[in-house]
Amino acid sequence: MSKLVTFAELKQHKTKDSIYILIHEKVYDVTKFIDEHPGGDEVILAEAARDATEAFEDVGHSDEARALLKDMLVGDFEKTDELKTKPAxxxxxxxxxxxxxxxxxxxxxxxxxxxxxxxxxxxxxxxxxxx
Ligand code: HEM
Known part of the structure; x- marks a missing residue:
């Protein structure tokens, strides 16, 4: 079973030293990836420790981009009232x-x-x- 990431844990990873983002109710560690991101590091930093599903989908990322995600997976996000994920x-x-x-x-x-x-x-x- 994959790890459950809490809201508090997600919030601890929002600086360049360690960045987590949330996409489709899953948490990804993008710390190493941001320097390689074709769309630049600022856009990802702006979504640090937040639900980036909408931003990610709005860009229309390719299947290759989606395939990269699985290597960065930390775990499933534990839904709380503090941060509701936004299903499409x-x-x-x-x-x-x-x-x-x-x-x-x-x-x-x-x-x-x-x-x-x-x-x-x-x-x-x-x-x-x-x-
Ligand atoms: C870990 C999550 C992400 C991964 C793995 C990722 C990966 C990629 C990849 C591989 C591309 C090249 C085009 C493609 O293959 O679709 C790309 C482009 C882009 N990404 Fe991301 N991305 C991520 C998150 C984000 C987020 C949160 C944003 C926020 C807005 C974003 C904005 C963009 C933009 C604007 C481009 C277009 C760059 C251009 O064509 O000039 N990405 N991304």
Whole structure:
């Protein structure tokens, strides 16, 4: 079983001497890697001892980049209230709720005038027929 890294332990590794970052609920020791990082050391230092999942995914890292991670693995992160990890699905489901609400709103924008138009023609058709 892999080691569990606590929030307190993660927080102790945020200087250039020892840097841990959190990606997808796993903790990585990137101390040696930062000098080799093609994206520079500052970006990783900015995520030191934090949940870097979003930053890491936003860049669209290659499979090679992901393969490097496994050599730096320290262990699984022990989730606490102090630092909630952000699974991609949370923001996705939030966005999709918003999106469907927006879409429903814009569907109504078309539906209402069309229904009024339909009612108008129906009324004309029936009132002409009865004349
Ligand atoms: C331990 C974690 C990380 C590893 C192993 C890693 C690895 C790599 C690798 C191999 C590349 C070259 C392109 C590729 O293969 O995708 C790269 C590029 C890059 N990385 Fe990371 N990276 C890590 C974390 C981060 C973080 C936390 C950021 C924060 C924003 C970041 C930002 C970037 C940027 C901006 C580039 C593009 C550089 C360029 O093309 O000029 N990386 N990374």
């Amino acid at each position: 699905s949370t923001s996705f489901s939030h966005n999709s709720t918003v999106n469907s609400a927006v879409q429903q709103g814009s569907n109504m924008m078309y539906f209402v005038p069309l229904a009024v138009l339909g009612a108008y023609f129906a009324w004309r058709y029936y009132s002409n027929g009865s004349l």
